[in-house]
Amino acid sequence: MRSPGTKFSAWPPSSLPLIGLLMIGGCLTSACVLSAEAELADVEVASKGIAIPAAPAEADSDDTSVTVQFRQKPNRAGLAKDSFQDVRVLGLSLVANSGITDLGFLRTLHVTATTKEATAAGKKPVEIVRYTRAAAGKPGVDAGATVASVAPVGPTLAIAADPPADITELWRGAEMEFTLEVAGRLPPVAWTADVGLRIGATLSY
Amino acid sequence: VVDKGKNAWVESPTRQIGGSRFRLYLADVGDEGDGAAAGDWQARQCDLDAGLRFSWPRAKARSILGVSMGVSHLRVRNVRSRTWLAPIVSAALALLTPAAANTAIAAPDVSLPPVTSSSASPPRDAERLPVFGLGVDAGLPDGVIGSLVLRPVDFVRLSLGAGTNTASPGFRAGVSLLPLGRGPSLTLEGGHYMAGDASGLVQTLFSGLGRFSEYVGKVDYSFFNAHGGIDFGLEDFVFFLHGGVTYLRATLSDLDVPLDTSSRTGAPATTLTFREDPVVRMWTPSVKLGVIFYLQ
Numbered sequence: 247m248r249s250p251g252t253k254f255s256a257w258p259p260s261s262l263p264l265i266g267l268l269m270i271g272g273c274l275t276s277a278c279v280l281s282a283e284a285e286l287a288d289v290e291v292a293s294k295g296i297a298i299p300a301a302p303a304e305a306d307s308d309d310t311s312v313t314v315q316f317r318q319k320p321n322r323a324g325l326a327k328d329s330f331q332d333v334r335v336l337g338l339s340l341v342a343n344s345g346i347t348d349l350g351f352l353r354t355l356h357v358t359a360t361t362k363e364a365t366a367a368g369k370k371p372v373e374i375v376r377y378t379r380a381a382a383g384k385p386g387v388d389a390g391a392t393v394a395s396v397a398p399v400g401p402t403l404a405i406a407a408d409p410p411a412d413i414t415e416l417w418r419g420a421e422m423e424f425t426l427e428v429a430g431r432l433p434p435v436a437w438t439a440d441v442g443l444r445i446g447a448t449l450s451y
Numbered sequence: 452v453v454d455k456g457k458n459a460w461v462e463s464p465t466r467q468i469g470g471s472r473f474r475l476y477l478a479d480v481g482d483e484g485d486g487a488a489a490g491d492w493q494a495r496q497c498d499l500d501a502g503l504r505f506s507w508p509r510a511k512a513r514s515i516l517g518v519s520m521g522v523s524h525l526r527v528r529n530v531r532s533r534t535w536l537a538p539i540v541s542a543a544l545a546l547l548t549p550a551a552a553n554t555a556i557a558a559p560d561v562s563l564p565p566v567t568s569s570s571a572s573p574p575r576d577a578e579r580l581p582v583f584g585l586g587v588d589a590g591l592p593d594g595v596i597g598s599l600v601l602r603p604v605d606f607v608r609l610s611l612g613a614g615t616n617t618a619s620p621g622f623r624a625g626v627s628l629l630p631l632g633r634g635p636s637l638t639l640e641g642g643h644y645m646a647g648d649a650s651g652l653v654q655t656l657f658s659g660l661g662r663f664s665e666y667v668g669k670v671d672y673s674f675f676n677a678h679g680g681i682d683f684g685l686e687d688f689v690f691f692l693h694g695g696v697t698y699l700r701a702t703l704s705d706l707d708v709p710l711d712t713s714s715r716t717g718a719p720a721t722t723l724t725f726r727e728d729p730v731v732r733m734w735t736p737s738v739k740l741g742v743i744f745y746l747q
Contacts, residue, residue: 279659280696282733288726321721323708324662444726451659 284329284449288336292442293318293424295343301432309353311429316441318422329449333417334410336444338375342401345437350399353430354378357441359411361419371425372413374443375405379430410446417447580605580632580686581745588691590739592616592656592674592699593642596623600743605632608743610640619647619671629682638678638693646671646704656699657731668705674698676737689743697737704728 293316301310322330338357342349358371379399416422426441584600598612608627613620623642629635647653649670656672657664680693708723 278736280734280736282659282731282735284660284729284731286725286727286729290722290724290726292722292724294722318721321708321723323666323706323723324660324664326661442724 279451282451283331284451286445286447286449288444288446290339290442290444291318291321292339292440294440295438296426296441297436297438298426298428300434300436303434309430310432311354311427312432314426314428316424316426318424318443319420320417320422322417325449326451327418329451330414330417331448331450332412333414333445333447334412335374335407336410336446337404337406338444339405339440339442340403341440341442343438343440345435346433347401348399349401349403351431351433352377352379352399352403352428354428355403355405356427358425359413359416359422360425361416361422363419364416365423372411372416374411374413374424375407377403377405413445417445584689584743584745586610586612586741586743588693588739588741590693590737590741592644592672592697592735592737593623593640593676593739594621594644596621596642598623598743600745602745606630608636616644616647616653617651618649618653619645621645625676627682633682633684633689636678636680636682636691636693638676638680638695640676640678641674642676643673644671646702649703656701656733656735657703659733660731666706666708667703668707670701670703672699672701674700678737678739687745689745691741691743692738693741694736694738697735699731699733699735701731701733702728703731 296314296316298314299312301312320327340349340352340355355375355377357374357376359374360369360371364371413422424441580602582602584602586598586600587596588598589595594614594616596612596614598610601609603609606629608629610623610625610627612624613622615621621642621644623640625638625640627636627638646669649657649664649667653670654664654667657667657670675698676693676695677697678693678695680691680695682689682691684690706725706729708725710722
């Protein structure tokens with residue numbers, strides 16, 4: 247019993263533009279992200295072939311120390327520097343590359359990092375790790391040191407930082423400047439090492 | 452009670468509130484749909500007609516604002532002014548639905564033709580919507596999913612499906628609530644895609660990571676959707692458009708970051724090694740389109 251001329255549809259014509267808008271809006275917003283965060287739990291950023299000079303000739307068999315500075319452009323792997331919310335150093339590894347095969351001669355290792363911007367602002371370098379080799383092959387820690395444990399000495403020295411050093415501000419800079427201070431019965435020949443920085447980072451974008 | 456052909460009809464006197472006239476009605480339109488009633492409504496001069504319409508068995512959905520509530524229909528028509536009255540009156544009628552329905556069914560009316568009486572109380576099973584169905588939908592991050600659909604009750608739809616995001620297979624389970632049987636819906640879903648090449652459609656998910664997304668080899672991800680949407684159709688065929696937010700947790704693997712040698716100051720080249728796979732968590736808008744074919 248339908249009246250002539252009466253038309254029925256599931257939705258009123260006035261709702262069709264709304265449906266269209268919903269579809270278009272949905273498609274457009276699918277490319278947007280409301281919030282996102284990424285966790286880089288353990289990433290190693292390695293600088294290869296850092297040259298370390300030989301022990302001074304006059305050092306003879308006594309402990310000596312040398313200081314090496316090197317720069318490292320933070321390898322952010324294409325991620326925007328502002329997206330890094332927190333960057334901390336979990337540890338550092340020193341790998342004998344050439345000239346030596348054993349790092350057992352190291353008695354202490356102290357690594358700090360800064361940037362030109364931080365230096366210009368009068369900020370102190372951030373201490374990355376401080377390592378002191380203990381007797382009887384056990385890891386040792388100086389008073390006030392940040393190092394908690396070390397791996398057995400060999401061609402690779404892995405040092406965990408505890409607590410992890412916060413280098414967020416440095417990481418956002420253009421280039422980090424590291425100071426590597428090694429002490430011990432250093433070899434009479436120059437040698438090179440790979441310095442790996444293990445970092446953990448959180449990002450948001 | 453007014454006999455409108457096959458339709459039992461109860462309506463209130465026209466009332467005036469402010470500058471608008473409105474009227475409430477309750478109708479049993481039998482299984483012929485609401486044709487006669489609709490024609491009659493067109494002749495009315497009320498600013499607002501709000502009503503409750505019954506059909507035994509279920510009439511095909513033909514109403515202009517045809518939201519259905521179980522076996523009753525709630526309708527608002529002829530809203531010419533004071534449109535704010537419509538939802539208020541509709542809500543009041545919705546609250547009164549059970550009592551009103553009993554009244555309508557029990558109301559004796561000798562003027563009703565027998566056909567209305569016989570069609571007024573069919574077996575309950577005849578009113579049930581089809582229960583089992585097959586569905587397919589497409590969206591992001593859902594990919595293309597084919598689903599088995601189960602409608603245990605008219606306002607709940609369960610789905611379990613599998614599909615692809617163009618890079619890897621995945622699965623998804625979900626539940627949809629349709630308070631009115633069709634029309635507006637709320638859907639909650641969870642799914643997972645296995646590790647697959649991070650290319651094409653998948654890569655767009657991580658475009659916010661900039662060039663980094665180009666270095667990602669494989670991606671697997673889990674996702675959870677909270678969608679609102681509109682479902683068209685009712686019985687054999689349902690078309691839906693859903694949109695909302697998605698929480699997504701992805702693990703990126705097989706990363707291959709090129710050696711960074713771009714330093715102009717002589718700094719040594721640096722290598723990047725991911726000792727643990729990066730994890731991305733995001734809340735993102737999402738949308739999908741789909742259809743469901745009910746089998747029985």
